[in-house]
Amino acid sequence: MMESTETTASGTGAMFACGAQSIRFPVPVFVRESASIVGKKEGEGPLGEFFDVIGSDELFGGSTWEEAESCLQRDSLHLAVKKAGLHTTDIRYLFAGDLLGQGIATSFGLMQYERPLFGLYGACSTCGLSLTLASMAISGGFTDIAACVTSSHFASAEKEFRFPLGYGNQRPLSATWTVTGSAAFILSSSAGSSPRALITGVTPGKIVDYGLRDSMNMGACMAPAAADTIARHLDDFKRSPADYDRIITGDLGQVGQRVLLDLLSERGIELGERHTDCGIEIFDCKKQDTHAGGSGCGCSAVVLSAFILRQLFTGRWRRVLFVPTGALLSKTSFNEGQTVPGIAHAVVLESPLPAA
Numbered sequence: 001m002m003e004s005t006e007t008t009a010s011g012t013g014a015m016f017a018c019g020a021q022s023i024r025f026p027v028p029v030f031v032r033e034s035a036s037i038v039g040k041k042e043g044e045g046p047l048g049e050f051f052d053v054i055g056s057d058e059l060f061g062g063s064t065w066e067e068a069e070s071c072l073q074r075d076s077l078h079l080a081v082k083k084a085g086l087h088t089t090d091i092r093y094l095f096a097g098d099l100l101g102q103g104i105a106t107s108f109g110l111m112q113y114e115r116p117l118f119g120l121y122g123a124c125s126t127c128g129l130s131l132t133l134a135s136m137a138i139s140g141g142f143t144d145i146a147a148c149v150t151s152s153h154f155a156s157a158e159k160e161f162r163f164p165l166g167y168g169n170q171r172p173l174s175a176t177w178t179v180t181g182s183a184a185f186i187l188s189s190s191a192g193s194s195p196r197a198l199i200t201g202v203t204p205g206k207i208v209d210y211g212l213r214d215s216m217n218m219g220a221c222m223a224p225a226a227a228d229t230i231a232r233h234l235d236d237f238k239r240s241p242a243d244y245d246r247i248i249t250g251d252l253g254q255v256g257q258r259v260l261l262d263l264l265s266e267r268g269i270e271l272g273e274r275h276t277d278c279g280i281e282i283f284d285c286k287k288q289d290t291h292a293g294g295s296g297c298g299c300s301a302v303v304l305s306a307f308i309l310r311q312l313f314t315g316r317w318r319r320v321l322f323v324p325t326g327a328l329l330s331k332t333s334f335n336e337g338q339t340v341p342g343i344a345h346a347v348v349l350e351s352p353l354p355a356a
Contacts, residue, residue, distance in 0.1 A: 015139045019236025021203055028198035028350070029135040032145075032188040033084035034305040037076045039154070039180030042294075042302070045283045050306035051181075052079060058155065058180065065156040066100060070109030072151045072182035072298075073098070077110065080147065080184035084192065088113050091186075093137060095130040096149035097121050099157050099178075099297050101330075110149065123326025124222075124251050125205070126150045127183070127301040128345035131322075132202045134187045135347075144189045151182035152296030161215065161331065175216045176253045176279055176295035177288075183301035191352070196309040201348040203233040207328065209341035215327075215334050219256020219279070219292055222325040225342030226252060227263035229323060233346045234269065241274050245317035248308060249344070250300035250324030251279035253293030278303035278324075300324040308349070315353040322347045 018024040036051045043054030053075070060075070062068040073096065081088055094113070097120035098105035106119055122129035130148035137143050157178040187199070208225040215221075226249050234240060241247060252260055257277050264271060278300040279293035304322060311317040325344040334340075 015136065018201065019232070021232050022201060022236035023136065024201045024237070025135065025139045025199065027139065028200045029138045030188045030191050030195040031197040031199060031309065031349070032186045032192045032195050033080055034183060034185045034196060034309055035076050035079035035083055036183045036302040036305040037072055037079070037181060038302050041288065042179055042181055042282060045288060047282055047303065047307050050310060051302065052306070065153055065159060066104060067108070069098060069100065069105035069151050069153040069156050072153065073105060073109030073149050074112065076151070076182040076184040077113065077147060077149050080186050084186045086145070086186065088115065090145055091115050091147045092143040093118060093134070093146045094149065095120060095134045095146060097126040097130065097297065098151050099123065100160055105151055105156070106149070109151070122343060122345065123328055124295055124297055124299065125324040125326030125343050125345050126297045127304065128250070128322065128324035128347055131185065131187070131199065131347050132204055132345050135199045135202060138187055138189050146187050148185040148187065149182065150297040150301040152178050152180070152298035154178045154180045157296055176219060176251060176292045177283065177290035178296035179282060179294045179299040179302065181298035181302040183298065183305040185305065195352045197312040198350045198352055199347060200350050201237065203229055203236060203346040205229040205344040205346070207341045207343050209339050211339050213337070213339055215329060215340060217255060218295060218327040218340065219251070219253040220259050221327050221340040222342035222344065223252055223256040223259035224263060226260050226323055226325045226344040227267070229344040229346050230264065230321070231267050231269060233321065241269065241271050244274060244319050244321045247271055247275050247321045248323065249275070249277045250326070251293065251295035252277050252325055253279040253295065254285065255292045281307065312349055312351045315351050318351050318355070320349045322349055
């Protein structure tokens with residue numbers, strides 16, 4: 001039964017505005033297939049056995065770090081399309097993004113596919129942003145098949161946001177390690193032979209700024225946005241944390257996780273052990289010296305593809321709230337003394353298996 005706060009989206013009949021900020025899809029969008037490619041360090045982490053490809057060359061066949069990231073996007077999309085039994089011409093729209101200036105990893109990486117592209121920037125929340133917009137396009141009847149691609153690379157991100165690697169700067173314990181990796185997702189209006197998961201709703205996030213300026217503690221900068229989106233989602237859908245097997249944020253890391261749980265507790269929302277974070281899951285922080293955990297566009301994307309969707313596909317988890325988080329800063333804004341606002345987008349993922 002539809003809640004009284006829902007209204008039908010004009011002209012579609014397939015989407016419903018839900019509460020103040022969310023959208024419910026009465027007819028689910030199918031995650032038909034996905035693929036993940038990561039670097040050597042990620043492959044040595046706790047999730048190493050689940051990734052599709054672990055690269056042995058951090059340049060991935062490119063000649064620069066930026067070109068390496070483009071290669072990651074190109075290859076992850078190729079693999080996802082292949083696994084889905086499709087051809088690239090079956091993909092009507094691409095929704096893709098990265099962390100680099102003007103989205104160059106995406107534009108140069110996906111140019112050869114010659115498909116219409118929506119180039120996106122949501123910082124490290126871009127995976128959630130791409131899934132949200134692609135799901136809306138499919139549910140709205142604008143396409144039957146779309147692809148979402150995101151990536152990050154440790155070396156290109158350090159060069160873009162911090163210091164060249166040769167500088168050898170000291171990282172504080174609150175810092176996270178940018179994941180080298182890319183994941184691609186094939187979304188469809190039809191299930192295909194064996195879908196990985198269903199997308200049944202989304203909660204696009206708002207920009208939230210608590211006035212923090214520490215770019216080496218982005219988990220704390222992003223946690224308020226994650227708390228805001230999670231609280232709004234639960235209110236819009238009239239649900240509690242118990243309605244989800246897991247509520248999984250993107251790359252808050254260990255510091256950001258503590259901030260998130262405290263902020264939600266102040267609102268009377270207790271996540272407890274239902275919460276985990278992709279940045280915590282992807283690395284063994286102590287053994288791999290990644291300090292607070294993982295981050296980057298590729299972090300939540302590869303964990304979603306390799307690990308989260310696996311739990312949903314097997315029915316181990318029935319429903320997950322996936323909440324990638326992003327820190328909205330640039331070299332310019334940081335050097336001019338601006339704060340580091342955050343944003344988080346929530347996607348409801350459900351198992352394709354019938355309920356027991």
